[in-house]
Amino acid sequence: MATLSNEVKAFMVQALACFDTPSQVAAAVREQFGIELTRQKCESYDPTKSAGRDLAKRWVTMFHDTRQRFRDDTADIPIANRAFRLRALGRMAERAENTKNLALAAQLMEQAAKETGGAYTNKQQVDLSSADGSMSPAAPTGVDAALVKALVDKLVD
Structure with missing residues (x-):
């Protein structure tokens, strides 16, 4: 396989940074540049994967910059x-x-x-108030007073 141009490498790094799968990137490279690549080759340009652990520093920097910009720009969509x-x-x-x-x-x-x-968000609402609206815990119900006294006496002894 011939070496890839910097243009193709940059294309792959940016596509992977935007959460495209290696299969999607391989298809896009085939369509855009007419180059047939395996998904494993594409994955080697993702520094978050073990296959991309030896990726050159310039591509790692481009990946992280692109990913940060991608995450920040979702507000514009x-x-x-x-x-x-x-x-x-x-x-x-x-x-x-x-x-x-x-x-x-x-x-x-x-x-x-x-x-x-809010059904389509990952926010959770937790209601910490009791039924009467105060922040005090609810009184125990159905507690056998004799049993509680016996347990307390046993702990004190």
């Missing part, structure tokens, strides 16, 4: 924004209602409710 998704769901639900497709409208409304309720 409209569909990554909840308000954008809700507006689109609203338009779709309205169109479904107008065409009398009530089942689809109901599904879209349910999806919008899940979206606003």
